[in-house]
Amino acid sequence: MDCKCLPGCPFFNDRMDSMPSTANIMKKKYCQGSFESCARFMIFSKLGKPAVPTDLFPNEVEKAKSIIG
Numbered sequence: 603m604d605c606k607c608l609p610g611c612p613f614f615n616d617r618m619d620s621m622p623s624t625a626n627i628m629k630k631k632y633c634q635g636s637f638e639s640c641a642r643f644m645i646f647s648k649l650g651k652p653a654v655p656t657d658l659f660p661n662e663v664e665k666a667k668s669i670i671g
């Protein structure tokens with residue numbers, strides 16, 4: 603299932619300062635699959651869009667958890 607953030611997401615739309623070489627794999631895995639497991643989505647759903655760091659990648663779940671607290 604597609605993540606509802608997909609149209610405006612800087613990761614999905616390649617608008618981050620640097621994109622990992624695994625970006626396409628992550629898009630399939632998270633953005634078009636298990637978006638509930640995405641670090642960006644976790645923060646978005648708990649704290650809202652402004653709280654999501656611009657440079658956070660979907661697999662940085664530990665970072666997300668420490669931001670959510």
Ligand code: SF4
Binds near residue numbers: 605606611613637642
């Ligand atoms: S799964 Fe994460 S990276 Fe992908 S569109 Fe949703 S919020 Fe953005």
